[in-house]
Amino acid sequence: MRKKTAMIAVAALSIVVPVALQQVNDYLLHVVIMIGIFSVLSLSLNVIIGYAGQFALGHAAFYGIGAYAAALLMLHFDLSFWIALPASAVIAGLAGFLLGSPVIRLKGDYLGIVTLGFGEIVRLIFVGWVDVTRGPMGLPGIPAPSLFGFTFSGKLEFYYLILLLVLVTYFVINRLVHSGVGLSLLAIREDETLAQSIGIRPNKYKLLAFTVGGFFAGAAGAFWASYISYVSPDAFRYLDSVNILAMVILGGAASLPGSILGAVILVAAPEILRYVSDYRMILLGLAIVLMMIFKPSGFWGEKHRRRNFYGNVRKGESK
Amino acid sequence: MDKVLELKKVSVNFGGLAALREVDLDVRRGEILSIIGPNGAGKTTLFNLLTGIYRPTSGTITYKNTVINKLKPYRRVELGLARTFQNTRLLKNMTVLENVLVVHAECNKEGIFAAVFNSRAHLRRKREAIVQECVEKLAMVGLEHKLDVLAGSLPYGEQRLLEIARALATGCEVLLLDEPAAGMNAVEKAELVKKIKRLSKQFSIDMILIEHDMGMVMEISDRIVVLNYGMKIAEGSPRQIQNDPNVINAYLGGEAEEL
Numbered sequence: 001m002r003k004k005t006a007m008i009a010v011a012a013l014s015i016v017v018p019v020a021l022q023q024v025n026d027y028l029l030h031v032v033i034m035i036g037i038f039s040v041l042s043l044s045l046n047v048i049i050g051y052a053g054q055f056a057l058g059h060a061a062f063y064g065i066g067a068y069a070a071a072l073l074m075l076h077f078d079l080s081f082w083i084a085l086p087a088s089a090v091i092a093g094l095a096g097f098l099l100g101s102p103v104i105r106l107k108g109d110y111l112g113i114v115t116l117g118f119g120e121i122v123r124l125i126f127v128g129w130v131d132v133t134r135g136p137m138g139l140p141g142i143p144a145p146s147l148f149g150f151t152f153s154g155k156l157e158f159y160y161l162i163l164l165l166v167l168v169t170y171f172v173i174n175r176l177v178h179s180g181v182g183l184s185l186l187a188i189r190e191d192e193t194l195a196q197s198i199g200i201r202p203n204k205y206k207l208l209a210f211t212v213g214g215f216f217a218g219a220a221g222a223f224w225a226s227y228i229s230y231v232s233p234d235a236f237r238y239l240d241s242v243n244i245l246a247m248v249i250l251g252g253a254a255s256l257p258g259s260i261l262g263a264v265i266l267v268a269a270p271e272i273l274r275y276v277s278d279y280r281m282i283l284l285g286l287a288i289v290l291m292m293i294f295k296p297s298g299f300w301g302e303k304h305r306r307r308n309f310y311g312n313v314r315k316g317e318s319k
Numbered sequence: 320m321d322k323v324l325e326l327k328k329v330s331v332n333f334g335g336l337a338a339l340r341e342v343d344l345d346v347r348r349g350e351i352l353s354i355i356g357p358n359g360a361g362k363t364t365l366f367n368l369l370t371g372i373y374r375p376t377s378g379t380i381t382y383k384n385t386v387i388n389k390l391k392p393y394r395r396v397e398l399g400l401a402r403t404f405q406n407t408r409l410l411k412n413m414t415v416l417e418n419v420l421v422v423h424a425e426c427n428k429e430g431i432f433a434a435v436f437n438s439r440a441h442l443r444r445k446r447e448a449i450v451q452e453c454v455e456k457l458a459m460v461g462l463e464h465k466l467d468v469l470a471g472s473l474p475y476g477e478q479r480l481l482e483i484a485r486a487l488a489t490g491c492e493v494l495l496l497d498e499p500a501a502g503m504n505a506v507e508k509a510e511l512v513k514k515i516k517r518l519s520k521q522f523s524i525d526m527i528l529i530e531h532d533m534g535m536v537m538e539i540s541d542r543i544v545v546l547n548y549g550m551k552i553a554e555g556s557p558r559q560i561q562n563d564p565n566v567i568n569a570y571l572g573g574e575a576e577e578l
Contacts, residue, residue, distance in 0.1 A: 180429030
């Protein structure tokens, strides 16, 4: 019952607060939208890192692939945003699958290095393939989404759009990880050899995690492209991958609310710390280091994982 | 009697070292077969061979009339071969029930689209049935009252029982137990013997057992195979084995005979 009230409160707040924020200024709303985008990114990376336990460092690449795919589709093929978004999500998912196929044989640090390399290669393609991506100049003039003649132009409209995207992402990933699939992923994370000998195919599930992770990161990228109306390679650097990774870890691996919390903290903190200008990155780094020392399982770590595949079934049973 | 599993002249070499040399072995329907032998005799190698972690250098492994030499571990599990480990290997950070659920075929095969798009009620019905089955498996070994305990925090004896329940949940027909009684006290061992016998008779699961506790082996086995230096040196009923001169030599360190 308390949970229900809390959920209604959160829902009401997420609808009303942005309207209030807009009265103050657009900048605050922009920060909230960025939180939304990074929530989708950290949720999708959490499938790969938190659940499947694959230490992947190139998540910004999928984000970038989604953004460029959406930009190119909308600019050159005049596709509407509503088709371009799922299409670029599929393309990024496919990239996840293709990257996954060779790298699932690797473990730990090696996997990290290869995915890091993948991220760099993708960024260099954005920079170097001038004919298609216009290189460092980027692709300007990406149209805003429109629906039945109504064009999404204001920040508030984009806010509701990203809210919807976060909700869909959360719903799908939540369903996925609290299922047989999620249990298998956790088993692989805990002990891969064991998983094999009890009938789980690690490769299948690892590929699945990369594909799903890529898919939603691609969707976030497509939204970003349309929101900013301009894409350039600068937004998809190694640092961005690390930033998303930090959100997952800070919020708590294998915890979906944690991923959102991580995104809120790591997007909002640098903005809040703007007032201390030069020191903000130092303070942020210090905060993360302290966090890792005193609360390594994250703010909303796995201890909160009560509701599993089984938990919600059993509540009904005991009635 | 039906032969469920049959090894013909199976050898495993690791580089120059022959871990198993031309071992012939069969497992018959409904029996408890024990494999004994001094340390390094090749018992665990044999298990790893049967479960697909190693492949034979030569020879054939036949399970229910199909050669399974090259099948991957998870395929063998699907066919009905399950094992427990010498050092218990559980998903320590997951609950007792989750440990069993994760191997359940239905739970395991739940597709991504089914998980995302099926209605809540439908999923719930399906999962309740799966959970029910898994709870039954846990009840078979007597762990049904500890469903929500983290596997890592169970006492040692119960961790072993959980491993057995997990193997059962794969729907196995042949169960390979690697030193199930290691580290158990006398009371727990007696209890375990009872449980293994009951599982074997009541649910007609064939058992292959590696064990060092001779008292337990003699009590529980229908048949015993003795390995030494990767070779089979004896096979027979507990009584025959107890009186076999080769076995006595192997264990008591007599002069190695020409074999």
